[in-house]
Amino acid sequence: MLAGKSALPVFQTPKIFGDLGFLLMNWKRELQLNDIEAEQVLEFTCKICNSVYYKKAAEVQECVELRFLWLDEIESNAVCYQRLCYGNIRLAVMHENGASGFVAGLA
Amino acid sequence: MRKPKTIECLYLDFDGFFASVMQQVYPHLRNKPVGVVPFAGTDRTAVIACSKEAKKAGCKNVMKIKDARAICPSLILVPQEPDLYRRAHNNLLSEISAIIPIDAIKSIDELTCRLDASQRKNPQKVAEQIKTRLKKYIGSYITASIGFAPNRQLAKIAGKQNKPDGVTIWQPDMIPNVLKSLSFDDIPGIGKRMEQRLHRAQIFTMEQLLNISPKHMRKLWHSVAGERLWYALHGYDIFAQKSERGMFGHGRVLPPDSRTIKKAKEIARLLLIKAARRLRREGYYAARLVLWLAIRDGSYSDGLKMPIVNDDKAMLDALDMMWLKVEEKIPHNMIFRLHITLCDLSFANARQIDMFLDDDEERQKWEKITQAVDSLNKKYSKTIISNGEWKPPKGGNVGGKISFTRIPNAQDFW
Numbered sequence: 001m002l003a004g005k006s007a008l009p010v011f012q013t014p015k016i017f018g019d020l021g022f023l024l025m026n027w028k029r030e031l032q033l034n035d036i037e038a039e040q041v042l043e044f045t046c047k048i049c050n051s052v053y054y055k056k057a058a059e060v061q062e063c064v065e066l067r068f069l070w071l072d073e074i075e076s077n078a079v080c081y082q083r084l085c086y087g088n089i090r091l092a093v094m095h096e097n098g099a100s101g102f103v104a105g106l107a
Numbered sequence: 108m109r110k111p112k113t114i115e116c117l118y119l120d121f122d123g124f125f126a127s128v129m130q131q132v133y134p135h136l137r138n139k140p141v142g143v144v145p146f147a148g149t150d151r152t153a154v155i156a157c158s159k160e161a162k163k164a165g166c167k168n169v170m171k172i173k174d175a176r177a178i179c180p181s182l183i184l185v186p187q188e189p190d191l192y193r194r195a196h197n198n199l200l201s202e203i204s205a206i207i208p209i210d211a212i213k214s215i216d217e218l219t220c221r222l223d224a225s226q227r228k229n230p231q232k233v234a235e236q237i238k239t240r241l242k243k244y245i246g247s248y249i250t251a252s253i254g255f256a257p258n259r260q261l262a263k264i265a266g267k268q269n270k271p272d273g274v275t276i277w278q279p280d281m282i283p284n285v286l287k288s289l290s291f292d293d294i295p296g297i298g299k300r301m302e303q304r305l306h307r308a309q310i311f312t313m314e315q316l317l318n319i320s321p322k323h324m325r326k327l328w329h330s331v332a333g334e335r336l337w338y339a340l341h342g343y344d345i346f347a348q349k350s351e352r353g354m355f356g357h358g359r360v361l362p363p364d365s366r367t368i369k370k371a372k373e374i375a376r377l378l379l380i381k382a383a384r385r386l387r388r389e390g391y392y393a394a395r396l397v398l399w400l401a402i403r404d405g406s407y408s409d410g411l412k413m414p415i416v417n418d419d420k421a422m423l424d425a426l427d428m429m430w431l432k433v434e435e436k437i438p439h440n441m442i443f444r445l446h447i448t449l450c451d452l453s454f455a456n457a458r459q460i461d462m463f464l465d466d467d468e469e470r471q472k473w474e475k476i477t478q479a480v481d482s483l484n485k486k487y488s489k490t491i492i493s494n495g496e497w498k499p500p501k502g503g504n505v506g507g508k509i510s511f512t513r514i515p516n517a518q519d520f521w
Contacts, residue, residue: 025244026201026202026244027201027202027204027205027244028201030205031205043197043517045194045517049488050488051487051488051489052488052517052518053488054516054518082487082488092194092197092198092201093197093201094197094516095196095197095200095201095204095209095212096516098209098210098211098212098218099211099212099513099514100211100212100213100347100348100349100350101213101214101347101350102213102295102347103332103347103348103350104296104328104330104332104335104336105295105296105297105298105332105336106260106295106296106332106335106336106339106345106346106347107118107213107219107260107262107263107295107346107347
């Protein structure tokens with residue numbers, strides 16, 4: 001289980017300003033966990049030790065308190081569970097199911 | 108077959124993807140000619156991707172390092188970072204998905220989308236939205252060329268007309284006239300050999316090709332692919348269907364100090380374990396192992412039928428048996444490149460159990476051991492347990508090769 005500050009009763013205030021004071025806005029700020037298709041895979045990478053964890057969106061959506069969080073909130077609330085690491089996490093959504101090659105040059 | 112009356116497809120192709128990602132991530136490479144190479148420390152390989160600046164200087168993708176340096180002496184060579192490209196790909200796709208749903212991912216740097224009714228009316232706006240978003244949230248060094256057309260194939264060709272960072276819109280009434288001025292090189296599906304075949308049939312220009320009938324094109328291609336391409340070039344709604352997986356494999360050019368039979372076997376084992384891990388992750392079993400070697404006098408290949416298995420032990424045993432033959436048949440040869448392929452696949456729930464082996468206990472035991480090993484490696488995000496020695500070769504990135512149909516996963520790099 002991806003240990004998370006999310007398991008705590010109080011959430012951190014979402015971080016919407018970066019270290020340099022710029023507004024942080026990207027796809028993670030526009031999608032809630034519930035918007036992700038259940039079969040899509042989320043990739044959690046530790047920024048400290050580079051450990052990578054994969055979870056299907058459905059598994060994370062089972063946690064009721066996370067369902068309506070924006071993905072950047074999920075990201076900032078999650079921590080690496082490797083012993084003595086507890087590093088911050090980088091979240092990505094995998095798109096591997098959409099790949100389809102060329103057939104005799106036809107796109 | 109349906110012939111769209113409006114623009115329906117968008118095809119997006121990132122410009123010099125690998126090199127652009129490097130420039131975005133490493134500021135010292137920005138606005139400089141950059142060439143991405145498979146690994147550092149040798150000039151006996153090729154530049155696999157060039158930055159826009161290097162392309163302007165005359166460098167091309169898949170050009171020998173010596174040739175590229177001769178054309179552009181200030182070329183900065185950087186070793187590839189497949190994991191970085193993979194992460195960039197995921198991020199870029201997530202940003203694009205926020206504007207338009209992605210219909211198909213054609214490769215790590217190419218994707219296609221279907222436009223809805225409002226987007227068809229103003230494709231330029233969609234392109235601007237995508238470009239602005241990428242610039243704002245990813246960075247200005249990763250740019251994309253976008254083509255709009257009635258079908259995917261035409262949108263892809265359109266996108267190539269205005270590189271880098273361009274937008275090309277081909278309305279249905281421009282088809283096929285807009286193709287007449289192009290050369291065969293511009294058409295995906297017409298390679299060098301096909302071009303020679305067309306020349307033999309007295310077809311030298313796109314105009315001549317577009318004037319022949321679909322059946323004639325099928326005859327020239329010796330397959331239905333020719334007829335499909337005809338319909339695509341004439342604006343019909345036709346595209347490549349998703350193909351089923353037929354094999355899992357890995358290949359590698361061996362570093363100079365690993366070209367003996369003994370050392371090559373170590374790399375073959377490693378590649379086989381990596382392929383087997385992918386096979387298991389996707390829920391398959393394999394019934395055949397194929398080995399291909401590039402040797403000094405040509406090539407060597409061999410195949411071995413296995414019971415339908417997915418555990419490391421069975422596959423490594425099969426490799427051991429095949430390697431005995433290699434030692435016997437080409438005892439003193441140098442191996443330059445090797446490929447390992449697992450084929451004759453079946454899904455775990457559709458597996459035909461061997462009548463004589465009766466799904467033996469030994470196999471079940473090794474399958475459980477392999478599952479345990481996989482779950483421990485997954486838990487610790489690296490190869491902490493393996494069946495036998497685990498010595499990744501120089502250059503790293505074993506199993507992380509980026510191909511057209513496969514964008515690697517972080518697990519492929521463990």
